[in-house]
Amino acid sequence: MRPPVQRRERAGGERVRARVLIRPKAGILDPQGEAVERALPALGFAGVGNVHVGRLIELDVEDPEQLQPMCEKLLANPLVEDYEIELLDGSA
Amino acid sequence: MKFGVLQFPGSCDEVDALEAARRVGDAELIWHAERDLGGADAIVVPGGFSYGDYLRAGAIARFSPAMESVIAFARDGGLVLGICNGFQVLCEAHLLPGALLPNANLRFTFRQLELEVLYGGGPFTKACALGERLSIPAKHAWGRYYADSDTLAVMDRSGQIVLRYAPGQNFNGSLHDIAGVCNEAGNVFGMMPHPEHAVDELIGGSADGLKIFESMRLTIEGAVV
Numbered sequence: 001m002r003p004p005v006q007r008r009e010r011a012g013g014e015r016v017r018a019r020v021l022i023r024p025k026a027g028i029l030d031p032q033g034e035a036v037e038r039a040l041p042a043l044g045f046a047g048v049g050n051v052h053v054g055r056l057i058e059l060d061v062e063d064p065e066q067l068q069p070m071c072e073k074l075l076a077n078p079l080v081e082d083y084e085i086e087l088l089d090g091s092a
Numbered sequence: 093m094k095f096g097v098l099q100f101p102g103s104c105d106e107v108d109a110l111e112a113a114r115r116v117g118d119a120e121l122i123w124h125a126e127r128d129l130g131g132a133d134a135i136v137v138p139g140g141f142s143y144g145d146y147l148r149a150g151a152i153a154r155f156s157p158a159m160e161s162v163i164a165f166a167r168d169g170g171l172v173l174g175i176c177n178g179f180q181v182l183c184e185a186h187l188l189p190g191a192l193l194p195n196a197n198l199r200f201t202f203r204q205l206e207l208e209v210l211y212g213g214g215p216f217t218k219a220c221a222l223g224e225r226l227s228i229p230a231k232h233a234w235g236r237y238y239a240d241s242d243t244l245a246v247m248d249r250s251g252q253i254v255l256r257y258a259p260g261q262n263f264n265g266s267l268h269d270i271a272g273v274c275n276e277a278g279n280v281f282g283m284m285p286h287p288e289h290a291v292d293e294l295i296g297g298s299a300d301g302l303k304i305f306e307s308m309r310l311t312i313e314g315a316v317v
Contacts, residue, residue, distance in 0.1 A: 028238060029265065031198050074155075077148055077184070080191045080238060 015060040017088040022076045023054035093312040095119040096132030100142035100153045109138040112288035116309040124156040133312045134171040135162050137178030149234040150180030172280045176232055179282030187280045190239030196265025202231035206258035207271050211251045216281040218307040227298040230285040237266035
């Protein structure tokens with residue numbers, strides 16, 4: 001059986017796999033998080049709190065320095081969302 | 093006067109906006125890939141789901157070539173009206189303060205609403221009296237207006253909160269019941285409800301939406317004299 005295809009591309013320079021986590025800013029009403037928090041006990045999962053729903057964006061970039069401006073300009077809306085940039089180990 | 097109505101892939105209210113504008117002046121569509129606004133005196137950014145609402149509503153449309161021209165037009169004092177998705181686009185473009193978030197009830201909701209005019213006599217409310225009620229429908233899933241408390245305080249003081257949902261009408265959870273806001277200069281205005289769907293009593297049950305377009309005409313033609 002063949003291993004899963006690696007999404008990293010080699011053409012046009014070495015790229016680094018990055019992950020951007022975007023979540024609603026604290027204090028802003030998060031109705032999705034609240035809905036999930038209400039649904040869990042209904043399914044028998046007790047003792048769950050502080051649920052928030054955000055987004056995950058994965059991308060390969062040649063210049064990781066560009067990730068922050070990308071987040072500020074497009075990937076997140078800094079007015080209402082916090083973001084966290086994670087560089088995955090490029091040695092794979 | 094001439095209105096230019098933008099059209100993005102995924103717009104769906106541009107024809108109603110065009111027809112509404114044509115009741116008070118000339119109007120033509122501007123495809124999103126155009127940079128030339130065709131000599132329009134005022135711009136309408138219409139409702140719909142530009143670019144599929146991918147990422148966040150309005151986030152991608154804001155970078156279209158036509159929007160670059162609209163941003164320059166607005167910075168030069170040109171009148172720009174954003175309706176629903178258009179309002180989201182104008183917020184993403186930083187032409188208006190704040191952001192629009194998913195409705196508190198998480199549902200796409202369509203209903204006829206009563207709105208209160210908090211700021212009559214402005215460029216988009218010249219044809220309305222202060223405190224007047226307008227009956228205009230809204231239909232959206234991302235209409236919860238949010239701005240931080242400092243911004244809201246400044247907006248309140250400077251008359252930027254132009255339209256408010258009447259008591260009991262705020263179905264989306266907008267802060268301060270905000271339905272429509274303008275920028276500090278007053279020449280850019282966004283509202284979640286759809287004035288272009290309320291221009292004929294025969295089909296909309298109300299023609300109150302026409303007052304927004306008529307106000308824009310009065311502003312433009314008043315400026316010429």
